[in-house]
Every structure is written in C-alpha cells, then in structure tokens.
Amino acid sequence: MNKIIQKEYLSANVVKLVVDAPLIAHARRAGHFVIIKVGTLGERIPLTIAEADVKAGTITLVVQEVGKSSRKLCALQAGEYITDLVGPLGHATHIEHFGTVVCACGGVGTAPLLPIAQAMKQAGNRVITVLAARTKDLIILEREMRQCSDEVIVMTDDGSYGTKGLVTHGVEEVIQREKVDLCVTIGPAVMMKFVSLLTKKYDIPTVASLNTIMVDGTGMCGACRVTVGGKTRFVCVDGPEFDAHQVDFDEMMLRLNAYKEYE
Amino acid sequence: MNNELKNKDRIAIPRVKMPELAPDYRSRCYEEVQQGLTAEQALTEAQRCLNCPKPTCMEGCPVGIQIPKFIKLTEQNRINEAAAVLKETSSLPAVCGRVCPQEKQCESRCIYHKLNKEPVAIGYLERYVADNASPQSPVQIGDGCPSGRSEIKIAVVGSGPAGLSFAGDMAKRGYDVTVFEALHEIGGVLKYGIPEFRLPNRIVDVEIENLKAAGVKFVTNCIIGKTLSQDDLQQSGFQGIFIGSGAGLPNFMNIEGENLSGVLSSNEYLTRVNLMGANRPDADTPVMYGKRIAVIGGGNTAMDAVRTARRLGAEQAMIVYRRSEEEMPARLEEIHHAKEEGVIFMNLYNPIRYLGDEKGRVRQMVLQKMELGEPDASGRRSPKAIPNAIETIDIDVAIVAIGVSPNPIIPQAFQGLQVSNRGTIVVNQDNLQTALPHIYAGGDIVRGGATVILAMGDGKKAAAAMDEQLTQRKSNE
Numbered sequence: 020m021n022k023i024i025q026k027e028y029l030s031a032n033v034v035k036l037v038v039d040a041p042l043i044a045h046a047r048r049a050g051h052f053v054i055i056k057v058g059t060l061g062e063r064i065p066l067t068i069a070e071a072d073v074k075a076g077t078i079t080l081v082v083q084e085v086g087k088s089s090r091k092l093c094a095l096q097a098g099e100y101i102t103d104l105v106g107p108l109g110h111a112t113h114i115e116h117f118g119t120v121v122c123a124c125g126g127v128g129t130a131p132l133l134p135i136a137q138a139m140k141q142a143g144n145r146v147i148t149v150l151a152a153r154t155k156d157l158i159i160l161e162r163e164m165r166q167c168s169d170e171v172i173v174m175t176d177d178g179s180y181g182t183k184g185l186v187t188h189g190v191e192e193v194i195q196r197e198k199v200d201l202c203v204t205i206g207p208a209v210m211m212k213f214v215s216l217l218t219k220k221y222d223i224p225t226v227a228s229l230n231t232i233m234v235d236g237t238g239m240c241g242a243c244r245v246t247v248g249g250k251t252r253f254v255c256v257d258g259p260e261f262d263a264h265q266v267d268f269d270e271m272m273l274r275l276n277a278y279k280e281y282e
Numbered sequence: 283m284n285n286e287l288k289n290k291d292r293i294a295i296p297r298v299k300m301p302e303l304a305p306d307y308r309s310r311c312y313e314e315v316q317q318g319l320t321a322e323q324a325l326t327e328a329q330r331c332l333n334c335p336k337p338t339c340m341e342g343c344p345v346g347i348q349i350p351k352f353i354k355l356t357e358q359n360r361i362n363e364a365a366a367v368l369k370e371t372s373s374l375p376a377v378c379g380r381v382c383p384q385e386k387q388c389e390s391r392c393i394y395h396k397l398n399k400e401p402v403a404i405g406y407l408e409r410y411v412a413d414n415a416s417p418q419s420p421v422q423i424g425d426g427c428p429s430g431r432s433e434i435k436i437a438v439v440g441s442g443p444a445g446l447s448f449a450g451d452m453a454k455r456g457y458d459v460t461v462f463e464a465l466h467e468i469g470g471v472l473k474y475g476i477p478e479f480r481l482p483n484r485i486v487d488v489e490i491e492n493l494k495a496a497g498v499k500f501v502t503n504c505i506i507g508k509t510l511s512q513d514d515l516q517q518s519g520f521q522g523i524f525i526g527s528g529a530g531l532p533n534f535m536n537i538e539g540e541n542l543s544g545v546l547s548s549n550e551y552l553t554r555v556n557l558m559g560a561n562r563p564d565a566d567t568p569v570m571y572g573k574r575i576a577v578i579g580g581g582n583t584a585m586d587a588v589r590t591a592r593r594l595g596a597e598q599a600m601i602v603y604r605r606s607e608e609e610m611p612a613r614l615e616e617i618h619h620a621k622e623e624g625v626i627f628m629n630l631y632n633p634i635r636y637l638g639d640e641k642g643r644v645r646q647m648v649l650q651k652m653e654l655g656e657p658d659a660s661g662r663r664s665p666k667a668i669p670n671a672i673e674t675i676d677i678d679v680a681i682v683a684i685g686v687s688p689n690p691i692i693p694q695a696f697q698g699l700q701v702s703n704r705g706t707i708v709v710n711q712d713n714l715q716t717a718l719p720h721i722y723a724g725g726d727i728v729r730g731g732a733t734v735i736l737a738m739g740d741g742k743k744a745a746a747a748m749d750e751q752l753t754q755r756k757s758n759e
C-alpha cells in the first residue's frame with residue numbers, strides 16, 4: 020500500500036500523482052517504470068516514473084485516463100492508497116555526453132521523457148525538446164521541460180499553441196538547422212514510429228521507450244514482447260528503451276489492441 | 283489398533299480410488315477436481331503400507347519424508363502426529379500431496395510393485411494428513427536452538443516452493459527469516475502457475491500462515507535486484523541470502539506469426555486467471571476467450587492451460603504436441619483428467635507458422651505432421667517431420683507452453699555470481715552455494731525449469747548447508 024501525497028490535474032484527463040515510495044525513489048533512475056494495481060482484483064499496469072524525490076521518499080507518476088484501470092487510479096485522491104506498487108523496473112536510460120540530444124515527446128509521453136531530458140542535460144548535453152500534442156490543453160510539463168532544455172519547441176496539431184504541425188515537423192526543423200547526435204522519443208506508438216522513420220532518413224541514432232501491455236513486469240508473462248531487429252524482445256526486462264530504427268512499430272500497435280475486445 | 287492385521291490381509295486390500303468431481307461438471311468450474319480421501323478411505327489405505335524395514339519409498343522422495351512412520355500414525359488415526367512427521371521434512375505437505383509426481387517418486391519405489399500390485403497411495407495419504415491435521419500444529423520450532431540465531435538475519439528471494447521450503451527450515455532452526463516477493467501475492471508459481479482446480483490458493487495460504495506463525499516475515503512487491511540491491515541487503519544486515527527466483531521467462535518457438543495477438547505464453551494465460559482472477563466478473567484483468575484454443579506442449583503447464591481453456595468455455599481445447607503421448611512429460615493423472623474433460627490431443631504435430639487477419643489477430647496455425655525417430659539425448663524418441671505432411675487448422679487463441687528459462691533479474695543485478703550460458707545460477711551441487719559464499723540458490727533459477735518438489739528439496743538442502751556454514755563461523759569467532 021502506497022499513499023498518494025499529492026494529486027494535480029495537468030490537463031482534463033491527465034493526472035499527476037506524487038506517491039510515497041521511499042525504496043523506489045532511492046533505487047530509480049531515468050527511464051525506469053513501475054507496475055501499479057488498484058484494488059484487490061485490479062489490473063497490473065505499467066507506468067513510467069516521471070520524477071522522484073529521494074529526500075521526501077516520493078515518486079511522481081503521470082497518468083492519462085484511457086481505460087478502466089487508469090480511470091480507477093485517477094479517481095484516487097490525495098491521502099488514499101494505491102493497493103500495490105512495485106519497481107523500479109526495466110533498464111535505466113543510457114546517459115552520457117552525446118552532444119546535442121533532441122527529446123521528442125507527444126502527449127503524456129512528456130512525463131517519462133522529463134527525467135531523461137534532465138539527466139541528459141546534467142551529463143552536459145545540449146538538450147532540445149520538441150513538445151507536441153493535439154491541442155494546447157494537452158501540452159503538459161512545459162515549465163519543467165524548459166528548466167532542463169536549452170530550447171523547447173511546442174507543436175500542436177491544431178495550431179492552438181506553439182507552431183501548428185506534428186512532432187516530426189519540429190524535429191526535422193532542428194535536424195535541418197544543426198547537427199543532432201541522438202534523438203529520444205516517447206509518446207503514442209504511431210508518433211514514435213514516424214519520429215523513427217524521420218531520424219532514420221537522416222541517420223540519427225534514436226531511442227524509443229515502449230509502453231506495451233504487461234502483467235508482471237518482471238519477464239514472466241511475455242505479453243510485452245516486441246520485434247526489434249527481427250528478434251523477439253521483452254520490453255520489461257530487455258527494455259523499455261530500444262533502438263527505435265529496429266523496432267517493428269506496426270506489430271507493436273496491433274499487439275497493443277490485443278485485449279480490446281475482451282475488456 | 284490393527285497390530286493383529288497380517289501382511290497377507292494388508293496386501294489383499296485394493297488401492298483406494300480418489301473421489302473426483304464428475305468431468306462434465308468440473309470442466310465448467312474451478313472447484314478442486316480431486317476431493318481428498320474420506321477418513322475411512324485414508325485409514326484403510328494406510329493399512330496397506332507394510333512398514334518395510336528398509337523403506338525404498340523414502341529413497342524416491344526428494345526431501346526424504348519418513349513415509350512409513352507417517353502412514354502408520356495415520357493408520358492409528360493419530361493425524362496430528364502424522365502431520366508433525368511430515369513437517370519435520372516438508373514445509374508444504376498439503377501442496378506436495380497434490381502436485382508431486384508420486385508415481386515417479388515415492389510410489390514408484392513401493393514394495394507393492396514387486397508383488398505386481400498398485401503401490402500404496404502415499405501422495406493421497408500425505409494430502410489427507412496435511413488437510414486434516416489441526417491448524418494449530420505449527421512448524422516445529424527446534425527446541426534448544428543455539429542462542430544468538432534469532433539475531434542472524436536471512437533473506438530469501440522469491441516465495442515459490444524453493445523459497446518457502448528454505449524459509450521454513452531456517453525458521454525451524456531459529457533464524458530471523460525475511461522472504462521478498464516481487465508479485466503482490468505470496469506463493470510464486472503455486473499461486474500464479476498452478477490452477478485453482480488442481481491446487482486451491484487457500485491450501486497455499488494455510489502453508490504460508492504456518493510459516494508466518496513460525497516467525498517468517500514476508501515482504502511483497504519487492505524485487506531484489508531492483509527495489510533493493512545486493513548492497514542494500516548487505517547494509518540491512520542480512521548475513522545469508524537464498525535465491526529462489528524461479529524460471530520466470532517463458533520460451534517461444536521463434537516461428538513466423540508468433541507475435542500476432544492471440545498467441546501468448548502459458549505463463550501469461552495462467553497468471554491472468556490464477557493470480558489476477560481474470561475469469562471472475564469483478565476482476566479488472568482481461569483474458570482471451572475463444573472457441574478454438576490450441577495449447578502447444580505436453581507438460582503439466584500445458585495441461586493446466588488447456589484445462590483452464592475448457593473452463594473458460596473453449597469448445598475445442600487442443601493439445602498440440604510434437605511427440606506421442608508416451609513421451610509427454612505431464613503426469614499421467616493430468617493427461618487422464620484432461621481427456622476426461624474433453625480436451626483434444628493432437629499428438630505428433632508441430633506448429634511451424636501462425637496466420638493472422640488484417641488486425642494482426644491469429645486465425646490459423648500451420649502444423650507439420652511428425653513421426654518418431656531414434657531416441658535423443660533425453661532418451662525419448664525424437665520427432666521428425668514427415669515430408670509434405672502439412673495441415674492448417676483454424677484457431678482463435680494459441681498458448682505456447684514449451685517451457686521456461688531462468689528469470690534474468692538476479693543474474694543481471696548481482697555482482698560475483700557465476701551464471702551459465704543458459705542463464706541459470708551456477709552452484710556447488712553438494713551444498714547449493716553460489717560463487718559468493720554467503721549466497722545459496724535453488725529451484726528453477728538453478729535447474730532451469732523443473733518441479734515443485736525438486737525446488738523444495740533444494741530449499742531444504744540449502745538451509746542445512748547455510749546453517750552449517752553460519753554455525754561454523756559462529757564457533758570460529
């Protein structure tokens with residue numbers, strides 16, 4: 020049981036939860052995720068850790084209401100408890116001084132990219148963040164991203180904020196104007212697919228953090244398997260980050276819908 | 283009470299038949315298939331045991347249970363004392379009585395085979411005693427344990443059969459034992475793997491409560507190597523560590539179409555149902571339903587998965603196995619139960635490809651017909667493809683149950699362990715000590731995919747060895 024210390028709406032259906040989890044706060048690095056379960060008969064779902072405060076013993080989760088389980092989690096109030104929380108899981112992001120790093124995030128994917136951008140900045144990289152969403156209200160964590168980025172480019176599909184266009188437009192603009200050494204992308208699978216296609220064209224190494232279906236998150240179930248470079252890998256124990264150019268995003272998108280008709 | 287009973291009379295008694303739920307009823311529910319012996323059946327079956335002076339049955343038991351001793355106490359209806367005998371050597375008798383392959387172990391060595399008769403039903407009697415002993419006959423905490431042991435902290439990684447058995451034995455010896463479990467439930471494969479109709483969760487919980495009563499502490503949602511590191515454990519003062527983290531990683535065949543949705547591991551399928559309650563209407567976790575469900579494999583897990591599929595309403599629940607029934611690793615009893623419940627056996631077929639629809643859902647599987655050739659390294663006749671004998675069948679779901687590999691988390695996270703190229707932790711076979719002197723390991727993380735009882739045997743062996751090491755160190759101080 021982990022207590023929710025603070026709850027805040029980042030947009031109409033995106034909630035930020037600060038949760039008491041001292042051991043995880045201590046052990047976690049950028050790129051790690053947790054599995055949560057709400058209620059005795061709740062579902063286990065993976066969530067990437069957005070931030071952690073070792074001193075306060077808390078971690079921050081950013082959750083978008085998309086299905087039954089995320090709605091249940093978002094319905095919890097500060098002072099209430101998450102039934103089960105386990106982590107940190109997966110491999111941490113490989114952080115080093117690459118040079119210029121473009122962080123391309125879409126929607127709620129901004130949350131897991133935040134600690135990576137922070138760590139990349141701390142490692143001495145020039146960090147350019149492309150923050151994208153459908154519309155202005157869905158742009159989250161802009162202030163936090165500005166604090167750790169040398170530049171933030173905001174893109175909205177409808178042009179209600181920043182530049183009108185997709186995340187790929189923003190990324191391409193940067194690539195055309197300066198040398199990019201690494202791209203890190205987190206967001207909906209289809210977005211990551213197109214970022215990956217773009218950077219492949221320019222031969223820029225790209226890392227994508229995948230959020231697939233999982234049950235245990237420790238290698239046991241294999242629900243999270245993806246094809247990377249023609250080989251089957253488990254997102255939970257081999258990832259969650261992979262060379263985006265090797266990931267079969269089409270297969271991943273189909274697999275994300277595996278349980279749609281049974282829910 | 284029956285001292286006057288002559289061996290001739292004992293031998294004349296036929297082996298008891300386990301009462302079972304009717305196949306058409308049970309294949310629609312999760313109630314335990316085997317109902318357990320009645321008192322009368324158990325006491326009569328106990329009379330069959332001849333109390334051999336050299337009990338060969340015990341040689342067949344991986345944990346060396348005093349079999350004639352517990353059976354003779356059962357014959358006298360001294361059930362609590364019989365249970366105490368079981369618990370001297372086994373921390374989980376109610377579990378072993380249900381899931382041990384007795385026909386390959388104790389019962390295979392019974393004297394009755396020499397008389398051309400069916401062996402004493404040792405497994406059924408073990409279950410009877412474990413289920414019917416008073417709950418307050420707890421794990422025997424060793425009297426006169428050397429003082430100071432309760433100050434020695436021991437960590438156990440994983441709460442499956444290896445970890446529980448180790449924890450029980452160390453608690454008996456007076457150590458301060460904490461078991462760390464990655465999942466939200468205690469019991470490991472006994473909970474997530476073996477279905478309710480074969481091993482009810484409440485039976486596992488009784489055993490866990492017994493361990494708690496003996497002082498064992500449990501921490502769930504804690505992954506050693508992730509939540510707590512090797513250093514964290516050391517800094518918290520754990521002087522000995524036992525790794526029983528199991529064979530968590532499901533194997534796949536790496537054939538075309540295996541990543542279509544609708545193709546999943548038996549681990550995933552069984553975990554969704556057994557651990558997450560996906561068959562219950564009030565549970566949030568979904569599970570895949572289908573009319574035609576194919577389970578690939580011939581082991582106990584394959585039987586568990588296919589029988590679960592029947593219970594979830596599959597009209598055609600099929601076993602697809604590349605050898606013949608004779609080579610199946612599953613217990614005969616499980617194969618028999620599956621057949622009774624209407625499972626279709628497609629032996630000598632091997633899937634070579636899955637075909638899906640435009641949504642990426644599996645719709646068909648392409649099967650290669652096989653025949654048996656020469657015996658292979660395992661002594662079983664190896665299957666060979668029959669040229670051009672290929673069939674395609676319609677399926678809604680395919681469940682891959684072809685075995686598991688060791689969970690990689692501990693081997694990746696711990697510095698100084700020796701790990702084989704199969705991913706198993708290398709131990710000294712005599713005492714299960716790893717390359718790190720204070721760390722022992724057992725069960726599937728060492729064996730790479732074996733049975734509950736072998737894992738329990740390992741837990742026991744490691745506990746004895748670690749105890750000896752710690753005691754020696756203490757006396758050298």
